[in-house]
Amino acid sequence: MPSPRYTRDIPARYRLDAARCSACGHVALPRRTICSGCRSQDMEPVRLTRRGTVVTSTVIHVPPDEFTTEAPYAMAIIETPEGARLMAQVVDCQAEEVVPGMELSLEFRRIRREGHGGILCYGHKGVPVRRHEA
Amino acid sequence: MAGIIGYGAYIPRNRIRTDEIAQQWGREPASIRAGLLLEEKSVPGLDEDTITISVAAARDALARADVDPSRVGALYIGSESHPYAVKPSGTVVAEALGVGPEYHTADFEFACKAGTEAMFVALGLVESGRVEYALGIGADTSQGAPGDALEYSASAGGAAFLFGRENPVADVLDAVSYTSDTADFWRREGEYYPRHGGRFTGEPAYFKHVLGAARLILERTGIPPADFRHAVFHMPNGKFPLSVGAQLGFRRDQLETGWVVPTMGNTYSGSSPTGLAAILDEASPDDLILITSFGSGAGSDAFVLRATERLPEVRDRAPTVRAMLDGSRRYLSYGEYAKYREKIRMNS
Numbered sequence: 001m002p003s004p005r006y007t008r009d010i011p012a013r014y015r016l017d018a019a020r021c022s023a024c025g026h027v028a029l030p031r032r033t034i035c036s037g038c039r040s041q042d043m044e045p046v047r048l049t050r051r052g053t054v055v056t057s058t059v060i061h062v063p064p065d066e067f068t069t070e071a072p073y074a075m076a077i078i079e080t081p082e083g084a085r086l087m088a089q090v091v092d093c094q095a096e097e098v099v100p101g102m103e104l105s106l107e108f109r110r111i112r113r114e115g116h117g118g119i120l121c122y123g124h125k126g127v128p129v130r131r132h133e134a
Numbered sequence: 135m136a137g138i139i140g141y142g143a144y145i146p147r148n149r150i151r152t153d154e155i156a157q158q159w160g161r162e163p164a165s166i167r168a169g170l171l172l173e174e175k176s177v178p179g180l181d182e183d184t185i186t187i188s189v190a191a192a193r194d195a196l197a198r199a200d201v202d203p204s205r206v207g208a209l210y211i212g213s214e215s216h217p218y219a220v221k222p223s224g225t226v227v228a229e230a231l232g233v234g235p236e237y238h239t240a241d242f243e244f245a246c247k248a249g250t251e252a253m254f255v256a257l258g259l260v261e262s263g264r265v266e267y268a269l270g271i272g273a274d275t276s277q278g279a280p281g282d283a284l285e286y287s288a289s290a291g292g293a294a295f296l297f298g299r300e301n302p303v304a305d306v307l308d309a310v311s312y313t314s315d316t317a318d319f320w321r322r323e324g325e326y327y328p329r330h331g332g333r334f335t336g337e338p339a340y341f342k343h344v345l346g347a348a349r350l351i352l353e354r355t356g357i358p359p360a361d362f363r364h365a366v367f368h369m370p371n372g373k374f375p376l377s378v379g380a381q382l383g384f385r386r387d388q389l390e391t392g393w394v395v396p397t398m399g400n401t402y403s404g405s406s407p408t409g410l411a412a413i414l415d416e417a418s419p420d421d422l423i424l425i426t427s428f429g430s431g432a433g434s435d436a437f438v439l440r441a442t443e444r445l446p447e448v449r450d451r452a453p454t455v456r457a458m459l460d461g462s463r464r465y466l467s468y469g470e471y472a473k474y475r476e477k478i479r480m481n482s
Contacts, residue, residue, distance in 0.1 A: 014230040092147050108189040109181040
């Protein structure tokens with residue numbers, strides 16, 4: 001990802017800054033100025049809680065080159081308590097353990113490295129809720 | 135009086151046992167364990183580094199303090215494994231926390247004492263009134279060369295401390311630093327692994343500076359060792375902190391809570407700060423606490439703290455160090471460890 005685009009995504013990627021439609025309640029991540037559900041322009045900022053539930057997931061066995069050492073790994077659509085959905089890796093567990101309904105905490109992790117000398121990209125990944133956090 | 139108003143720690147879930155490393159290099163596991171008093175150590179995930187560890191620890195510090203991050207006026211991270219050679223770790227961490235843009239930040243490096251350096255400066259800025267709140271963080275994903283003695287100890291983790299003047303969980307009664315130019319351990323620019331002077335890292339380095347800083351602060355505060363409930367000293371292995379504690383006149387039970395190294399390893403800049411976090415997880419109001427770090431090169435910072443009534447009230451807002459050490463873990467083979475620590479040369 002080029003560094004200018006990465007920098008512009010920081011509010012959503014680093015802090016899970018989203019927007020909730022005051023008219024229909026739809027929550028958009030990243031923030032939008034117009035609701036994709038009802039076209040209302042009355043969007044208020046909301047910061048998502050760093051928790052979520054797996055809606056659906058898949059296991060990546062043939063990854064892009066830069067993720068070779070991580071395969072196989074799970075990618076999931078995760079829904080937060082606010083109703084926002086994001087796609088993220090689920091880590092710190094076996095990929096096949098990731099199933100719909102699994103409770104996750106969203107932790108700040110390095111997402112990728114831009115080649116050998118490029119920028120480091122950070123964001124959130126799902127981690128199964130630890131026993132002491134349940 | 136300025137003090138710690140929130141604290142947090144983070145230890146990755148991956149572990150490797152001392153026995154696994156010893157067997158890889160044809161060493162006798164029992165003698166290594168007995169010699170270093172190390173059972174296992176934490177290993178960072180492929181996506182964990184000083185920045186991610188700092189964010190996790192600092193989020194818990196802010197949660198325990200219940201402070202709006204935008205009021206944090208300074209943020210310092212001490213580490214010898216900052217992911218960038220040029221570009222601060224602090225800016226990434228601050229953005230993730232919601233700190234700024236009106237704040238001051240810098241990355242510190244002083245081998246294993248960079249974390250307490252960050253705390254020392256954060257404390258000073260709060261005491262002077264320059265900023266309302268300041269974060270001092272120590273975190274590392276430390277490096278040990280394959281087959282080197284450091285490989286048994288070099289681990290990953292960190293702790294964050296938010297300093298302020300109101301509602302402290304621990305008052306800071308005094309802070310001192312004791313430093314000299316000592317070439318006991320170093321890593322030159324561009325080198326992947328550190329090098330060290332073997333036994334020279336002991337008496338002329340670790341013990342000289344830890345004893346120097348601890349004796350200085352005990353003298354300045356006038357508090358005898360027997361009056362402390364807890365003490366933690368930098369933990370390059372299991373033996374050194376117990377030995378230096380005994381030399382200063384501390385009993386084993388005073389050292390036990392902060393002595394997290396047998397199952398955590400040496401988290402370098404996060405070592406004694408994580409020990410302090412473990413102590414704050416259990417300390418009672420009015421308990422006196424001594425923390426003394428050590429960084430090769432060489433120097434020690436020492437702080438004397440007194441826990442307050444607020445400490446037990448905020449403790450449960452975040453996971454404890456003991457819960458992270460004893461909670462869900464994943465044990466790695468040496469091969470997996472070599473992959474996780476990027477010791478395997480790949481085509482890129």
